[in-house]
Each structure stands twice: as structure tokens, then as C-alpha cells.
Amino acid sequence: MxxxxxxxxxxxxxxxxxxxxxxxxxxxxxxxxxxxxxxxxxxxxxxxxxxxxxxxxxxxxxxxxxxxxxxxxxxxxxxxxxxxxxxxxxxxxxxxxxxxxxxxxxxxxxxxxxxxxxxxYVWLWGEEKSKAGINIHMADVERISSKAVDARYKNFHWGDLIQAQYQAYEANRDDAALLAADGNLAEGPGFNIWVVKDGKCATPDANCLLGMSRQSVIELCGMEGIPFELRKVHPDELREADEAFATSTAGGVMPITAVDDKPLGNGAPGILTSRLFDSYWSRREAGWCGTKISDLLN
Ligand SMILES: Cc1ncc(COP(=O)(O)O)c(C=O)c1O
Missing domain, CATH: 3.30.470.10 (Aminotransferase class 4, branched-chain amino acid transferase, N-terminal domain)
Known part of the structure; x- marks a missing residue:
């Protein structure tokens, strides 16, 4: 057991x-x-x-x-x-x-x-890679349209996400990024995607789950004075980003260090990514936005 x-x-x-x-x-x-x-x-x-x-x-x-x-x-x-x-x-x-x-x-x-x-606790990419970063695959499987199944409702329609993961594995990459029907970034299997360029973070404003960790990063950016935007993000912005990261309950803030085998920056977790990672986990250690489990027991 x-x-x-x-x-x-x-x-x-x-x-x-x-x-x-x-x-x-x-x-x-x-x-x-x-x-x-x-x-x-x-x-x-x-x-x-x-x-x-x-x-x-x-x-x-x-x-x-x-x-x-x-x-x-x-x-x-x-x-x-x-x-x-x-x-x-x-x-x-x-x-x-x-x-x-x-x-x-x-x-x-x-x-x-x-x-x-x-x-x-589950780390989406295993603890080591969730901290050190992954090589992401730009999948050509399209994310299921929100006109069909609204991505804001967290659901089990994972057929597209899993086929995209297989594409990534077949290309010897770690996980996949999917695009929406309009050709912009949507999300990945279990995570939202963020790009960083010239000190500014951006994440898609549509065709994705309104991730709770995405929301946490929005709040952290506010607290840390890091500029951010919720908007359409073109896949080339991920390919050409200074740094990138994923957000998920299963790992918090997780570096993306390469796209289709091409390293982002120097190929190590980026400065803002590391700052957000540290900020997220040090606050979690201190019970940030937490409800004490013992207070919920009858
Ligand atoms: C498709 C999808 N996008 C994004 C996320 C990240 O959401 P959260 O930060 O709430 O875990 C998840 C989490 O499972 C997901 O399944």
C-alpha cells in the first residue's frame, strides 16, 4: 500500500x-x-x-x-x-x-x-527538473478550443495535452507547450506558461486555466515590483525569451531553460524566474495564503 x-x-x-x-x-x-x-x-x-x-x-x-x-x-x-x-x-x-x-x-x-x-507532494517534472529547468517542445497538437471545452473550468479533457507530451518525448524533450487556434500560446499539460523579456513577465490571458500558481505569480510580481502583462503571447516570444517559466500547483514556479533544444539565455534558470521561485517557496514555508489544517478538523 x-x-x-x-x-x-x-x-x-x-x-x-x-x-x-x-x-x-x-x-x-x-x-x-x-x-x-x-x-x-x-x-x-x-x-x-x-x-x-x-x-x-x-x-x-x-x-x-x-x-x-x-x-x-x-x-x-x-x-x-x-x-x-x-x-x-x-x-x-x-x-x-x-x-x-x-x-x-x-x-x-x-x-x-x-x-x-x-x-x-508531486513535482510535475520530478523535484530535480522542476527546480533546474526543462527543455520544452513546441507541440503542433492544438489545445482544445475554449469554445468547445472552456479551459477556465478545470476538467479531464486531456487528450490533446497527453498527445503533445508524447510528441515531446519522441523529440527527446521534457514536456510540451500547446498553442490555441489563434496561433498564440495556450498552456501545457498541468501548467501555465510565462515568458520574460527585458525584465517584464507575460503570460496568456486566454485559452488557459486561470491557474492558482499563475495568480500567485501575479501577486508576487506586485509585491516584488516586477512588471507583468496578461495578454496574447506569440510562440516566437517563448522561443526568443530572455527566460521563461511554468507555474503549477505541482512545483510552484518552474524554470523553462530551453525551447526545442535551443537554450534560453545561458541555459540556466533566469534571474527573475529564480527570484519568483525563491519568493514563492519562502512564503509557502511561512504559511503564505495558508489555512492551518488543524483549524479545519472537527
Ligand atoms: C491545463 C492546466 N493548466 C494550468 C495548470 C496550473 O494550474 P494551477 O496553478 O492552479 O495548478 C493546470 C494544473 O493542473 C492545468 O491542468
Whole structure:
């Protein structure tokens, strides 16, 4: 049995006891929304903001979390304690449409199902590369249009992201950046993308998840006096950036040190990237934007 804890069907169970029906439409049709936060040093990061984004994703998909925000928070806290990783955890929650009523294909008749799990903290590219930086591949798989599946609602439509990852691996690169239909940068599999040129940061303003770590970098830029822009970002701006980085709950601020094998700058994490990385993690160590897990337990 590996470390972690799952809350499913109203119960806390071990990871290998957590089961979902193959007839759940979350599995059959990716009819599911989710959210992921993390805990660090006993604090859950931006819990209220994650619950708010989760509720927005549920509304956007016409799903309903059977638990209130307070109940969800208490479940996540207890799951984290049972997983014994309050000091560094990855906290996932989702709501699936659930099972079709017998003989029906009407999604309105499904009873929506909540589940959550907590496992030790996950670094998107492994801890070493998430800190040292990666070589990103400019994928020619287009990011699914937000007119089809709105990227602001955190969802399981990952077919495009995963095919882009395969392209990256086949080119011996670490991960992929996807473009939107308009040819501008969208995002990557599990991360937002930032470019830095002449001391100014920029990240796409559309066709991407409104990442909580992206929002954190916006706040850090404000606190550190670093200029930033939310706007369309052309892929050439990533290719020609002084530095670049990705943001994700699974790693915080992560350097991108090469694009299609071509090093950015001197090929090491950039100065602003390192400053934002240090700022993010030193604040997380100190409980920045955190809710104390013990305060959430009944
Ligand atoms: C497609 C996508 N974009 C961006 C992100 C980064 O979002 P956050 O900073 O909230 O983890 C994620 C996280 O899983 C994601 O799946």
C-alpha cells in the first residue's frame, strides 16, 4: 500500500481500496471537473480560492458538489492528516456526473459524485527538473478550443495535452507547450506558461486555466515590483525569451531553460524566474495564503 488517503462514497479509504464504477460518466465521457491544491508545513494553500474555482468549474459543467465548501474543506483536511503528509501534500478533489439512470442517457438524471485524495507532494517534472529547468517542445497538437471545452473550468479533457507530451518525448524533450487556434500560446499539460523579456513577465490571458500558481505569480510580481502583462503571447516570444517559466500547483514556479533544444539565455534558470521561485517557496514555508489544517478538523 502506498502513502495517501482517499475519500470516496462518503468514506475514507486506503489508495488501493478506492474504486469507481466503469459506468460512471466521469470515466465514460470525461464528464468531471476537478481541482488540486497542496499543503506545506501544515497549511493548505489558498483553500478558499481553490474551493471557489472548484465551484466555478462545477457550475460551468452543470455539476453539483454534494458537499458544502465547509464540508469539502473538512474532508480535505482529514484526508491530509490520514495521509500523514500535512507538511507536503498534493490534494485532489473532483465531482463526476455519476451513473446514468437505468435505461437512460439523460445526464440530468445522474447523481453527481464527489471524491478526493491526498498523496505526498508531486513535482510535475520530478523535484530535480522542476527546480533546474526543462527543455520544452513546441507541440503542433492544438489545445482544445475554449469554445468547445472552456479551459477556465478545470476538467479531464486531456487528450490533446497527453498527445503533445508524447510528441515531446519522441523529440527527446521534457514536456510540451500547446498553442490555441489563434496561433498564440495556450498552456501545457498541468501548467501555465510565462515568458520574460527585458525584465517584464507575460503570460496568456486566454485559452488557459486561470491557474492558482499563475495568480500567485501575479501577486508576487506586485509585491516584488516586477512588471507583468496578461495578454496574447506569440510562440516566437517563448522561443526568443530572455527566460521563461511554468507555474503549477505541482512545483510552484518552474524554470523553462530551453525551447526545442535551443537554450534560453545561458541555459540556466533566469534571474527573475529564480527570484519568483525563491519568493514563492519562502512564503509557502511561512504559511503564505495558508489555512492551518488543524483549524479545519472537527
Ligand atoms: C491545463 C492546466 N493548466 C494550468 C495548470 C496550473 O494550474 P494551477 O496553478 O492552479 O495548478 C493546470 C494544473 O493542473 C492545468 O491542468
Amino acid at each position: 502506498s502513502a495517501g488517503c482517499v475519500h470516496i462514497n462518503g468514506e475514507f479509504v486506503e489508495l488501493d481500496e478506492a474504486k469507481i464504477s466503469i459506468f460512471d460518466t466521469g470515466f465514460l465521457h470525461s464528464d468531471v471537473v476537478y481541482d488540486v491544491t497542496s499543503s506545506w508545513q501544515g497549511y493548505i494553500f489558498k483553500l478558499d480560492q481553490h474551493l471557489e474555482r472548484f465551484a466555478t468549474s462545477c457550475d460551468g459543467f452543470r455539476l453539483k458538489n454534494p458537499y458544502s465548501d465547509a464540508e469539502t474543506a473538512a474532508i480535505l483536511a482529514e484526508c491530509t492528516v490520514r495521509a500523514e503528509c500535512e507538511d507536503a501534500s498534493f490534494i485532489h478533489m473532483h465531482v463526476t456526473r455519476g451513473l446514468y439512470a437505468e435505461g437512460s442517457r439523460d445526464p440530468r438524471l445522474c447523481e453527481n459524485q464527489f471524491a478526493a485524495y491526498v498523496v505526498p
